[in-house]
Amino acid sequence: MHSRTARATSICGALLVLAGCTAPEGPEAAPALAAGCPVTERAAPDPERPVVDLDLRLADDLRTVTGTETVALTPDLPVAELWFRLVPNAPQSAGHRLAVEAVRGDLVAGGGYVDAGAASGTPGSLYRVDLRETVPAGQTVSVELDFRLRLTAGETPAGFDRLGVDDSVTWWGSGAPLLTWEPGVGWAQDPMVEVSGETTAAPAADTTIRVSVPGDLVVLTSGDQGRPRETADGRRVWESHDPVARDVLVAVGEFETATVEVGSTRVTTGVLPGADASAEELAERTAEAIRVLEGRFGPFPYPTLTVPLVSDDGGGEEYASSILLGSDDPGLVVHEVAHMWFYGMVGNSQFRDPWLDEAFASYAESVADGHTHEDDLDRGGAVGGSMADFDDQDEYEDLVYGKGAAALAAAREAAGEQAFDEAVRCYVETQAWTIARPEDLARALQGLEPALDVLVEAGALDRRDAEAAGE
Ligand SMILES: [Zn+2]
Structure with a gap:
């Protein structure tokens, strides 16, 4: 960030x-x-890496996300539990709230929150799924979680944040329960702290994202997103796939978009009405950052990059093949593009x-x-x-x-x-x-x-x- x-x-x-x-x-x-x-x-990437499916629905109020997350984990160490981080319940995101409403799976015995430094009034910053039996290394365990993310408009303690709502935009990064598996080590159960930072350890996972949104709102998310399909109830469903995502960003709004090819990467930017920069200007700025950094650090890690600009007085947050921007400052763009190597890959x-x-x-x-x-x-x-x-x-x-x-x-x-x-x-x-x-x-x-x-x-x-x- x-x-x-x-x-x-x-x-x-x-x-x-x-x-x-x-x-x-x-x-x-x-x-x-x-x-x-x-x-x-x-x-x-590890051929045995986790497979994650996120089925998300942004409600008509534009500030409630309900979702089902399916996770298939093939651990390299025996596991008796699965642990998830609920990032929106961190002190610096106070106001937003992520709750797990149900957990299912053949081996699931139950689940519960662990406080781990969560903001007061939230269920906890970690969620533990208990298994009926220990799963040996190399065997796949699958669980399904239903969850609800409630976003609150207005300032959070950290100011610009990974989650937010404004007139013409809603965005959430780390907005779904995040598998905290560190291959070769085990579960990351670190407590949240007051200092605002990411605080996660998440494996690269083969991730599919589906987002249902009202009307003709545009979605910019991690991965290789296609065109939306219309549904009978007047909504649009956007689907995307990122085979190596540690965590994903979803931004939904009245975006004007622009696309530019740089090397073997397709960059898609989105800006809101009245933004400081045009989508084309932001795309060229992002492409230039990629060109400069490829010269030092090697080929850009992803075939696609999405860059929603959601504010004009904030910072930035890095996600898999996506960057959340709160400003079009050139130095900020370089910093966040660099995170695609250092964090993303x-x-x-x-x-x-x-x-x-x-x-x-x-x-x-x-x-x-x-x-x-x-x-x-x-x-x-x-x-x-x-x-x-x-x-x-x-x-x-x-x-x-x-x-x-x-x-x-x-x-x-x-x-x-x-x-x-x-x-x-x-x-x-x-x-x-x-x-x-x-x-x-x-x-x-x-x-x-x-x-x-x-x-x-x-x-x-x-x-x-x-x-x-x-x-
Ligand atoms: Zn950073």
């Missing part, structure tokens, strides 16, 4: 020649890459290691505008740590976004630009569609001691991770 839009990046973009905004050439180190690097092929536990996606997305802004945030490197405090390790929103953003981006830029300078870029590319391609950990990055940086030293010094990597990478 990106809650601030007024960072200094655009100033550096205009004044690139001034000291502090340039990206100096670093000493060239001999490329010494980790085993398996350099890579020529991107890792394929290279997943992470956004509770345990928020810097793995946020520091990289912020660092990616420098690819477009040259600003390396170098002043932020001197801030006290560690870039790494979980969402629970930061005292407040400012500290979280200063360290994870600001200092994190600065540390990655400084690591690049210390190691040599080409060697660092190749190592990061290796990290990206080998960790595609997984939930990565800091030690995976350290392994990719093996042999680039000056870069590892910078990241350890900034508290991004642990000394043990860096040393283990060299063994």
Whole structure:
């Protein structure tokens, strides 16, 4: 996510020649890459990944979503329960509410809410489905949940949020129970915290989304969406498929849309009446961000990208093959497009290691505008740590976004630009569609001691991770 839009990046973009905004050439180190690097092929998604079907209906009041979610999980560890995160019940989304109304399945024994730091007045931030028997690794378990999402108009504590209602638009990201399975690890049961961030760990899942909406409203959602079909009751049903979605965004409104092809990706943007930018302008801005970032991080991860602009004074939120924009600020667009690599494709536990996606997305802004945030490197405090390790929103953003981006830029300078870029590319391609950990990055940086030293010094990597990478 990106809650601030007024960072200094655009100033550096205009004044690139001034000291502090340039990206100096670093000493060239001999490329010494980790085993398996350099890579020529991107890792394929797990063929045993979860299959998720979301059948959603936006009511005529435009603020109630009812849905049925079907999940088929083939775990790589035995499971006796299934856990789901109910993100709208987080403190920062207070006002909205997500409730599970029924759960079904051959092995389902029951289900219940777990508070886990939920906003008061909501059922809980996690939902646990109990199974009648333990399901062994490699066997598929299927459950079906009925749920109701109630969206509230007006300000939430976090301001611009992943869920919202306005005159001509309704949007919800993380608006359905979110499977919290981390392959090889187990269930993520992290508590919600006051600091506003994503707080999820979700596997890439083969996901189908159907959304029924009133009248002729336009839907922009994750995945390869087709044209809507009309139903007898005067509604439209939009269907989309994303074979590797960790979480999905749905935006429904009076969108004007534009489509542009960039490389092998089809970008579809949508703006509301009276928006600051036209759909065509936003499409070109998004396409330019893709072009610039592909040069650094490799091919764009998805065949499609949808970009609804729903406000003119908010931030942004990343979803699988979709970006929610609350502003058309160019730096914000680059940041959120970068999340398609760092979050969308290279997943992470956004509770345990928020810097793995946020520091990289912020660092990616420098690819477009040259600003390396170098002043932020001197801030006290560690870039790494979980969402629970930061005292407040400012500290979280200063360290994870600001200092994190600065540390990655400084690591690049210390190691040599080409060697660092190749190592990061290796990290990206080998960790595609997984939930990565800091030690995976350290392994990719093996042999680039000056870069590892910078990241350890900034508290991004642990000394043990860096040393283990060299063994
Ligand atoms: Zn972000």
